[in-house]
Amino acid sequence: MPAALALALALAAADPRAQLSALEARRRAEETAARLLAQQERSVLDTLGEAETALTTARAELRRVEAERAEASAGLAHAREVEAGARARLRARLAELRPRLAARARMGPAGELRLLLASASLADLVKRSYLMDRILSRDAGLLADAQAAAREGEAARAERAREAARLDALAGEAVERRTQAEARREERETLLTALRSARGFHERAAREAATQARRLADFVATLPPPRVGSALPGGFAARRGRLPAPTVGAIAVGFGRIVNPKFNTVTVQNGLDIAARAGAPVRSVAPGRVVHAGWFKGYGNLVIVEHGEGYHTLFAHLGAMQTAMGEVVDAGAVLGTVGDSGSLKGPYLYFELRERGRPVDPRPWLAP
Structure with missing residues (x-):
């Protein structure tokens, strides 16, 4: 005898109210089973099969929602990683650009021209012009990469918001599906309880x-x-x-x-x-x-x-x-x-x- 059942019987013997409660629970189980069977001619096994099918469907839906929640959670984590990476890249590019932009600001609008005019010779002019072009080209690349990082950060932020909203919605659906599965399980257990307790x-x-x-x-x-030839060795x-x-x-x-x-x-x-x-x-x-x-x-x-x-x-x-x-x-x-x-x-x-x-x-x- 299971321990829970033995305890229930002991309580029932000791307390008339517990006995009444146990009888009431049995009555409810039998009434629910009778309602599930609907007519006296209805098959018990068919009813049990339908309850099992409903339970299996509810559990499958719960597993689907849980899988989608896991996928959304992974998507949210990925979006956060992308956003954090884009922010770090943007900060790094701005850190590289900031000293030269400050130097350019100090040189003023004609600073580049003065730098070229200060060349001692034509060769020096060509060299200064070449180096200036390289600096400008690199700065332009850093600026473009910073802008791309900013765009990626914004896109990742939007994706994070979408995945967070999806996760919230799936969390609510999971609660609903879990409730449905529990209701189907209770329905099936009620039927089984009646089958075991009602002659x-x-x-x-x-x-x-x-x-x-x-x-x-x-x-x-x-x-x-x-x-032909499928017999086992030795039979x-x-x-x-x-x-x-x-x-x-x-x-x-x-x-x-x-x-x-x-x-x-x-x-x-x-x-x-x-x-x-x-x-x-x-x-x-x-x-x-x-x-x-x-x-x-x-x-x-x-x-x-x-x-x-x-x-x-x-x-x-x-x-x-x-x-x-x-x-x-x-x-x-x-x-x-x-x-x-x-x-x-x-x-x-x-x-x-x-x-x-x-x-x-x-x-x-x-x-x-």
């Missing part, structure tokens, strides 16, 4: 899950037959008892008939529930070919790998898929990550092993 919703979800399990079996039966059957675990975690629910302790309902489990942290890598247990990688109602993001000899492994409720249909994978290849897509239980990995379409208990096949 009627739980039984409907169990019936739909059984229907989807049959549809999954039919789907596996329609998968393309193994390619897949020879790997019984030596397969690596598909992810790091303990087996939370085993293969076969499962009795729900709260509602005393019986379901048939065709695979293993492996308790693993969200985002943990999920790996292929043997070489094979990916024959499905996509959404499957009731199983979320589902990857199926064909290993030859009629054997398939199935990995469900993935948070992200990192493979594609038709891809040939080695043992240990990452197929995706642990997630809670299509899950009524939160993040975990659902793992199946099928022999010619028939589910078999994966545990005897896994290495100790």
Whole structure:
């Protein structure tokens, strides 16, 4: 029992007001779930899928806005650097020009003419004229560069203002997107809470899950037959008892008939529930070919790998898929990550092993 739940029960037992509050929270969750389902005939799994799609969309929008914010922040930092560089260059050029401009001011309008007339000879005149032209040319270059630096500074200042305004706008949008994502998450959690706490919703979800399990079996039966020469060296059957675990975690629910302790309902489990942290890598247990990688109602993001000899492994409720249909994978290849897509239980990995379409208990096949 989670510590938070144990604490809540203890408080409820000790304080009637806490018990009333817990019952009120449960009632609100069930009412919200009923409103989400709208009609009694509406599919629980469809409603959950829509809530997940809305949550995924909201999170994707939040990631987009955050990426734009990072880009705008980088653009703002760059604009500031350009502006600071332009200002430094302008100060340097003015510092170089200032002494000569002051000297010219002291010489007066006819200062250059007097300097040339003071030449001792024609050669001296030519030399003075040449040096004066060089000085004037360099000063003109410094002045042009100073003007360019001033223009760059102004442009960078304008760009900085634009990026700052864009960053402010994106900050407001990010808050809005985060609020939307949180609302979608709350909606999904409310539905899941009702499914776990209300017998009627739980039984409907169990019936739909059984229907989807049959549809999954039919789907596996329609998968393309193994390619000629695709059998593993020594055969897949020879790997019984030596397969690596598909992810790091303990087996939370085993293969076969499962009795729900709260509602005393019986379901048939065709695979293993492996308790693993969200985002943990999920790996292929043997070489094979990916024959499905996509959404499957009731199983979320589902990857199926064909290993030859009629054997398939199935990995469900993935948070992200990192493979594609038709891809040939080695043992240990990452197929995706642990997630809670299509899950009524939160993040975990659902793992199946099928022999010619028939589910078999994966545990005897896994290495100790």
